Amino acid sequence: MRKKLYKNLFESEMESLVRVGSYNNRDEVIRDAIRNLIISRGDLRLSIAIDLFMKGQVSLGQASERAGVGIIEFKDILAKRGILREIGNLSPEDLEKRTKKLREFIKQ
Numbered sequence: 001m002r003k004k005l006y007k008n009l010f011e012s013e014m015e016s017l018v019r020v021g022s023y024n025n026r027d028e029v030i031r032d033a034i035r036n037l038i039i040s041r042g043d044l045r046l047s048i049a050i051d052l053f054m055k056g057q058v059s060l061g062q063a064s065e066r067a068g069v070g071i072i073e074f075k076d077i078l079a080k081r082g083i084l085r086e087i088g089n090l091s092p093e094d095l096e097k098r099t100k101k102l103r104e105f106i107k108q
Helices: 002-019 026-040 042-054 060-067 071-080 092-107
Strands: none
Touching: 002 026, 026 042, 042 060, 042 071, 060 071
C-alpha cells in the first residue's frame, strides 16, 4: 500500500512539473532527475566511469575526469577492484618488443 502511495505521489509530482511548464514532458523530468542524481553521488559517477572505460567507450583520461579523480587515482581504483587495463590492440609479440625497447632505453 505504501509503495503504491509513493508511486502515485511521484507520478503526480512529475505531471505537475510538466503542467506548470518546468519541463516539456516526463522524459525531460526523468533525464534531469538522473543527471542531478549522478552529479550529487560520486559513487555513481565512479561506477559509470568504470563501466564506460571497460566497454571502451571512453579513454582512461576521460573516465577519470568523469569520475572526478586524477588518472593515477583512477588507475589505483581499477587495480583495487581487480580490473585489468588492456594496452591498446597490440599482439603479445608487439607488446614484448616494445617492452624490450623500453627496458633498453631505461638502462641507458
